[in-house]
Amino acid sequence: MLSFSGLMAAYWLSKKWLEAWGLTSVIIILTALSAMASVWFAEVSGQLVSAIALLHRPEHPATLRTILGSAAILAAIVLLRDVGFISVRHYFSTTLHRKWRSWLDQRFNDALLDSNHTHYHLQHGATHAIPPKISVPDNIDQRVQESVKGMAGGAIGVAMGITGVLLSLAFVGRKIIETSAPINGLPFFGEYGSAFLTLVAVVAYVPIATFVATKLGAVLQVLDNTMQRAEGSYRGELNTLLHNSFYIAAASGEIAQKGIHKRRYLDIDRTWARLNKLVSGYMAFELFYNFLGSRIVAYAPGLLPYVDNKISLQTYVTGAELANALIIACSWFIHVMPDISTLKANLGRLTELARAIEDVQRPRKFYARTGVSELRYSTQDSKLGLTLDGLELMHEGDDVPFIRTGEHHFMPGEWTLLVGESGSGKSSLFKAINRLWPHGRGAAILPESVRSLYAAQDVNLPPISLKELICMPDLVEAHSDVDVAVALTKAGLAEFAGDLAEDGRKGHSWDQLLSGGQKQKIILARILLLQPGLLFLDESTSALDPDATVAFHQAIKDACPSTTVISIMHDAIPPRSSIGKGFYDSVLIIANGTTRKEPLEETKGGPVGPARVKPAAQAEQREDVWQWSSGQE
Structure with a gap:
């Protein structure tokens, strides 16, 4: 359908050709009948005018009956043409x-x-x-x-x-x-x-x-x-x-x-x-x-x-x-x-x-027409996890990278916190790994036969049923109502477990009804149901309070123990479980356009990334930091 002729002929050459040609044939026949009716109309019009002209001529008299007969035939022809042919043709067209x-x-x-x-x-x-x-x-x-x-x-x-x-x-x-x-x-x-x-x-x-x-x-x-x-x-x-x-x-x-x-x-x-x-x-x-x-x-x-x-x-x-x-x-x-x-x-x-x-x-x-487009994607044994091999990301029209990653490995079950100043390219790196960034070079080697799930920063829920929202990208038939309801309950949304078939309440879609925190819990329910082997969280708890943030992480940790998780968070201090154990094993830091990856416990004990508020100076002030830096529902 790239040309005029292709666009015009595509339907008639498709699998629907019988339907297309059947309707077309009926239209052609009715058009032919309409053209023939125009000839009949002209002939009878001549007869009618002639009969009227000869009405008072003794040598060639015409009767009133002749005139009325011609008029009736003319009306019948018009009725047949306009109603029987043209109107019916309009329906088929x-x-x-x-x-x-x-x-x-x-x-x-x-x-x-x-x-x-x-x-x-x-x-x-x-x-x-x-x-x-x-x-x-x-x-x-x-x-x-x-x-x-x-x-x-x-x-x-x-x-x-x-x-x-x-x-x-x-x-x-x-x-x-x-x-x-x-x-x-x-x-x-x-x-x-x-x-x-x-x-x-x-x-x-x-x-x-x-x-x-x-x-x-x-x-x-x-x-x-x-x-x-x-x-x-x-x-x-x-x-x-x-x-x-x-x-x-x-x-x-x-x-x-x-x-x-x-x-x-x-x-x-x-x-x-x-x-x-x-x-x-x-x-x-x-x-x-x-x-x-x-x-x-x-x-x-x-x-x-x-x-x-x-x-x-x-x-x-x-x-x-x-x-x-x-x-x-x-x-x-x-x-x-x-x-x-x-x-x-x-x-x-x-x-x-x-x-x-x-x-x-x-x-x-x-993309090569607007910049360097040499990003490569391949797969490897799932036991080797995810590998970034010399990724260099660029903007359109530029040939100078704004991020260089070097070589990094993310093993199954490893949780990595991605940190960097605002605008350093954290989300861009996520997009590049998920084939959504156009310009750059280098390779991303993903685990073979492993489901990947990218939870983007903004949660926009399409106007579909609650079950469809949680099952995406799978079809609803792939998961039972019980499994979906269990995932909803574990995500902290048990009150909606009875609304799986609904696309909202009282005329409003779920996107309009749910708060920011509830939308992020919908994403959590999706994660718990689908259990991806590779998970990208882009500020996925920004609208949750500290307790809900901990519960969010703990639910993933319990349900997906072998999942590779890479997460962007706006909090300076990463969350810990209820027993004080950290969820994250390593940190990937973006600074001055380059990245370095190191175990989280080797950081100097302070904040691992930029906070949206001034970081706490002492450990006993951590609770206050949570209250200020976490998003509100």
């Missing part, structure tokens, strides 16, 4: 739209949510630091939802229009030839003179107007693209506000946020104003074009043979209605040019996203 959109949406979601973390790389893997070398698509949510919907609907409309034009040319064109008459001055064409004039009128009139419409459509496409980007940017800012509403309220940042919204909406307003002017002008052009086509161009070719009395009034009106039907069919591109412009804009945004997704499937090659 919208069904095709729904099925195609669902299929496309699933494909993009599968690609974004693959095991390669494509969604993460697209949003965080590269900025625009080196614009000529890489482009990251903006507003991915808008592309997957609105662009997919608009593109699918627009493409179906275009296909139906083209099919209608071709079928109308076949059915209507044949009837025009059948009703043709000779014209004085055009002896070469014989009895096909009026058909030739009709063709000349259509060919002269429609292409010129189509050319004008195409030029206006190109401007519309640019404005549509600009509008989509502006709308996406504004919507993204609103989503950010809703996600961070507490922090904005706590900082009284409404005035600043209001200014951001005003600037974002100003882009929408300006583009919308330009778009409205162009659309209004296009509407005026289209209305005048329709008048000329239906009242002048359609009736002009048959006027000459009618004046020369070579055709009857009925034939003249029938020919004019047929010409009008042909003009309408061939003018379809003019009528839908704004929709085609929107379609092309949506197609461009989707193919751009598809190419970016394809790029991200090869992360090292993708």
Whole structure:
């Protein structure tokens, strides 16, 4: 789906081909019947007008019954065409739209949510630091939802229009030839003179107007693209506000946020104003074009043979209605040019996203365009634990590392505390080990066939059931309700053990209901249930009080005795068990861009890392340090 043709044909060549082609065939048949109905309409219109004209002519009298009969047949044809053919076709086309959109949406979601973390790389893997070398698509949510919907609907409309034009040319064109008459001055064409004039009128009139419409459509496409980007940017800012509403309220940042919204909406307003002017002008052009086509161009070719009395009034009106039907069919591109412009804009945004997704499937090659991307990952015997071999981490566009690790080993069952000043790169090192940091070199050698779990600093719970939250990334079927309830109880959340199937309470999701400390206990329950062999804790107890922090560590120690644990904590003094025994065996210190690892008991007895408050000077002050440095629930 990296090109226009690929995106258009993918659904019809997929496993859903029978569904796609079945709906398409029904639409084509109904479109053909609609084109045939246009011919019937033209013929009966001619009969009706002729009957009305002959009503008071004694030589060729027409009765009221004849007129009413023709009118009834005309009404039946309109009913059959508009209700039986066009409305039913609309149902099948919208069904095709729904099925195609669902299929496309699933494909993009599968690609974004693959095991390669494509969604993460697209949003965080590269900025625009080196614009000529890489482009990251903006507003991915808008592309997957609105662009997919608009593109699918627009493409179906275009296909139906083209099919209608071709079928109308076949059915209507044949009837025009059948009703043709000779014209004085055009002896070469014989009895096909009026058909030739009709063709000349259509060919002269429609292409010129189509050319004008195409030029206006190109401007519309640019404005549509600009509008989509502006709308996406504004919507993204609103989503950010809703996600961070507490922090904005706590900082009284409404005035600043209001200014951001005003600037974002100003882009929408300006583009919308330009778009409205162009659309209004296009509407005026289209209305005048329709008048000329239906009242002048359609009736002009048959006027000459009618004046020369070579055709009857009925034939003249029938020919004019047929010409009008042909003009309408061939003018379809003019009528839908704004929709085609929107379609092309949506197609461009989707193919751009598809190419970016394809790029991200090869992360090292993708990131190499914005910096050094030589990080290597392999596995070793699980008995050897985790090994970091000369990791060097860099920022995008830089070739100077901000962290050099050297060689470090983390054995099964070993607990290591990772410390360093704020901004030293502790979380970046965690991301690099877990394949979430793009730039650098060196190797991370992970234990083979061992589950790894990364508990990130910020806990955001998706709107799913409580059991799904605890079982992630496993499916809920992989664990019994009893095991999940036991994990919840051990984590200190026994009061929620009866709500495993619920996605919240009283209309609120778990992310909205639970406090920061409770969310961290949800992560603890996940750890206790899944029992990973390699565990990364990034300030995972920052919202817990000292007693809850000890209980958090003790629960992991008891349930996962052979797990390798590496933890970032903001407290200067690591926690100890209720009997005074330390949980951590070693400390990995980041200082001046390098790391060193040493046993924890070999430290000088003071704090092992930076605290958020002034460290205690004496051992008897430790309790006070806990009260000040630990986070609150």
